[in-house]
Amino acid sequence: MSKNNALNRLNLIQDHISQPTGPIDLANERSNASFNVEHMYWLFCGSKEFAKALSDAYQMILRDPDLYIPGGHSFDMTQPQQRELVQRQIFRYQKVHKTLKDPLLCKALEFAMCNYSEAYSMRTYVHNTLFRQSIEFFGTKEQKDEWMDDVLNWRIIGCFAMTELGHSSFIRGLETTATYDKVHDEFIINSPTLTATKWWIGMAGQTATHTVAICQTIIDSESYGINWFVVPLRDRKTGHLLPGVTAGDIGAKFGRHGLDSGWIQFSNVRIPRKNMLMKWSKVTEDGKYIPPQNPAIAYTTLIGERLTVLTGTQNALGKALTIACRYGCVRRQSVDDGQIMNYQTYYVSLVPCVASIYVINVVDRIIKIQWEELIKQIHTNQAEFLKNVTDIHALSSGLKGTITWWGSEMLERCRRALGGHAYSAYNAIGPAIGDWGVNTTGGGDNFVLLQQTARYLISSYEKMVQGKRLSGSVEYFNNIKQFSKIVKSDLLNEEQLYDMKYNLNMYTWLIGQKLQYLFSILSQSQEDPSVTWNNNQVSLIRLSELYSFRYCLSKYIQGLSNYQNSIPEFQNLCPILTKLGQLWSIHLIHESLKEFLEEGYFGKDQANIVENAYFRMCKELRKEIIPLVDAWGYPDFVLQAPLGKFDGDVYKEYFNTVRAAPGCIGIPSYWEDYIKPLTDP
Structure with a gap:
């Protein structure tokens, strides 16, 4: 580089620092919009009304001293501090929720809190979706009458004990047993091996008072497959583990430090027979097993769980892409001090990711309606439900495996887009990668999920070959033979x-x-x-x-x-x-x-x-x-990333965040013992 070029470059950098161009750059970028951003926000939220409620909910969080993280940065908190903060948010939310009369605002506040805090989202998701829906889907009317009021009001805090140390999504291979004792009309829950330890169970580490445990059902020494059992874990007054239950925290993780993921071992824990969820399969008092009409019923809760990955992808990846794209338009580099977003390698990496979030948003809304309609059939038309549940189970497995792998790729692209700044927790990309890693592996192995889908696809194709008409997500298989006659593409332009x-x-x-x-x-x-x-x-x-x-x-x-x-x-x-x-x-x-x-x-x-x-x-x-x-509408306090600031003045915010961190400036505690003896012998 010549002296003149070097000098010009230094002058550009000096001007860039003394007079930040970020706000101007983002203002110019926003002027390029060919569409109404506010209307797109309405569409992304699903409606104008929900978009308004969501904006109100974000304001409620900002003004609430228990819901909002006051001062500093959550990434500077210790694990115990994060755990306490998240539980305080849950405690406060339950109080606020009961005062709200508008159902739309209630829904928006829950959604906003889940956007704001990944750990809050996962804690409430484990309780409200995995635990509660297990009882709703698999429980009889009498069982729901007994438990649901306590569950809805958090007097019972639940977790979902499926995965085991030696097993993930292959639930037929789970080892935890529920052995029926006819004499006492009880099930004995047991972890017979180390690999039967329930593993990576959200809220089991410190919080949950109860779990829905998936166990192999044993009657008269014969196995009848998996079923679902409500098992108390902790005394609701003292928090102490109940006799026969051993549980602990899973330890250090790459993300979600506010979620107490844990492990559980059962040593001959006795529960009443009525604690087996018996809507679909039953064990009578005399030990007779009545199986479900369709084995796929056992996967019903997992379908809803797997479909939530579409919403999770939009939230986690939407925030990461917002940060990376804003930074790409603010960051200037090279001799001419140009925006790095204008480099082909940069925008070709990120633009398809942005497009995919819009695609996933639309798909999420459509499939949620489909799933909700199907769930209604449990009560109104069980035959129709059983007819369709296998197809949506295969679809949910495929979508979870495929979208989470693509999500991991998107996050990695965002990490590379931020360069070295991605390694700062304050810019939220690194922690997001850790959280996403937990999301894609903690709930099951994607290879197993996608093989479940593949088996369904092969069996469906076999039915088509046999002359049977297919419906659902594989309906187009009926026309596969017509497509197969095509040898080469007619693509010309x-x-x-x-x-x-x-x-x-x-x-x-x-x-x-x-x-x-x-x-x-x-x-x-x-x-x-x-x-x-x-x-x-x-x-x-x-x-x-x-x-x-x-x-x-x-x-x-x-x-x-x-x-x-x-x-x-x-x-x-x-x-x-x-x-x-x-x-x-x-x-x-x-x-x-x-x-x-x-x-x-x-x-x-x-x-x-x-x-x-x-x-x-x-x-x-x-x-x-x-x-x-x-148009995705993430406020700065939700992004929690200086480099993603809406106004584009990113470097000032980044520097101030770092300066405010504990221990940023000062003499380290180990100076006298390990540095001074070297520098001042």
């Missing part, structure tokens, strides 16, 4: 790729190729079926990923069509939403180029067309990257 349905058809073709290939191998193999399955495991998991991504694209197309016939404010957003969907669909094709080329579906020229369209769409949407992340 980029304009074709801007048709999302065209891309959906290409993805359907690829799924069909993999289905036929894998079904042929599995059905014709002379080996042990488990050996053949294992030898093709990678391809089967990939099949589940393709199926899950295709589902997301198909539902986004459906959602976009709904918006085109919605209120004017949402109709006006369709052009930008269409662009986001176009990019996402091209992203899916781009990520699968290797497979399309291997199958001979694409030639070199067609692969180039896909890549050029991909880069072009990323560049076009880069212009609106800040309005697109602004």
Whole structure:
């Protein structure tokens, strides 16, 4: 670098520090919006009314001394301090919640608190979703009458004891036993081995008074499979563990320090027979086992749990992307002091992630409605519920595995986008990666989940081959043979790729190729079926990923069509939403180029067309990257990241945060013992 260039660079840096350009940069970025950001916020929230309630809820949190984290930064708290803070927030929320008369504001406040604190979100999720819904789904009317009022009012604090030290999502292999004692009309809950220890159980470490434990049911020395049992853990007055229960904290984790994840061992713990949740399967007083009509019933709670990953992805990744995108537009580098967001390597990494959050938001809303309607059938039309539950179970497994893997990739892209600053906890990306790691592994192994989906896909394809009509998420399998007749793509230009349905058809073709290939191998193999399955495991998991991504694209197309016939404010957003969907669909094709080329579906020229369209769409949407992340509506206090500040004055805020940290300036406690003897012998 010449002296003049070096001097010019130093002058640019000096001007940049003395007169921060961040606020100006973000103001300019916001002026590029081709859509109404406020209306997009309404759409992202689901309605104008909920968006207003959510804004009010954020203000309530800011003004409440127990809900809001006062002063300093939560990342400077010790683990015990974080645990106490989160439980104080729960305690306060329960009081505030009871005073609110507006159901929409109640819902918004809970949502806002979950956005604000990952640990709060997980504590309440474990109790309200996993524990409570287990009783709602599997409990009889009498059992719900006995427990639900205490559960709803937190007089009972629950956890969900599924995973074990030696087992995760393979629940058929769980070792914890519930042995029926006819003489005393009781079940004896036992952890017969070390690997049967219930492991990574949220709230079990210090808090939960009860758990729903999934156990192998033993009657007269015969196993009848898994069932669900309500087991008391702690005395509700003293907090002491009950006889036969040994439980402790899981220890140091990469994230969620405010959540007391723990382990549980049962040593001949006796519970009444009525503590077995008996809506679907029953054990009579004389020891007769009455199984459920459909084995898939056992997975009902897990379906709802797995679908929540769509909401979790939007919240965790939406915050991380907001931080990374704002920083990319504020950060200036190189000789001309340009915004790093303008580098192709930067925006091509982040823009597809932003598009995917919009896709997931639409899919989340559609599938939640589908799931809620299905749940109603438990009470109104059980036959219809049993008919459809297997399909949505396979779908939920596929979505959880696929979306959490993609979420991990998005977080890593955000980490790289922040450079060295990502290693500061104050910028929230590092802790988010830790939290997301807990989310993707603590609840089960994605390889297991995606194999559950693959088994459903293969069995569904087999039914189709046998002439049976399919419905649900695999309905398009009925037309797979028509797609298989196509040998090569007719892709000639980029304009074709801007048709999302065209891309959906290409993805359907690829799924069909993999289905036929894998079904042929599995059905014709002379080996042990488990050996053949294992030898093709990678391809089967990939099949589940393709199926899950295709589902997301198909539902986004459906959602976009709904918006085109919605209120004017949402109709006006369709052009930008269409662009986001176009990019996402091209992203899916781009990520699968290797497979399309291997199958001979694409030639070199067609692969180039896909890549050029991909880069072009990323560049076009880069212009609106800040309005697109602004529309998610995360306040600064929720982002908790100086580099993601809305006004763009990031460096001042970052420096002040660091200066305010405990022990930032001063003599360390070990100076006299270990430094002074070296420097002043």
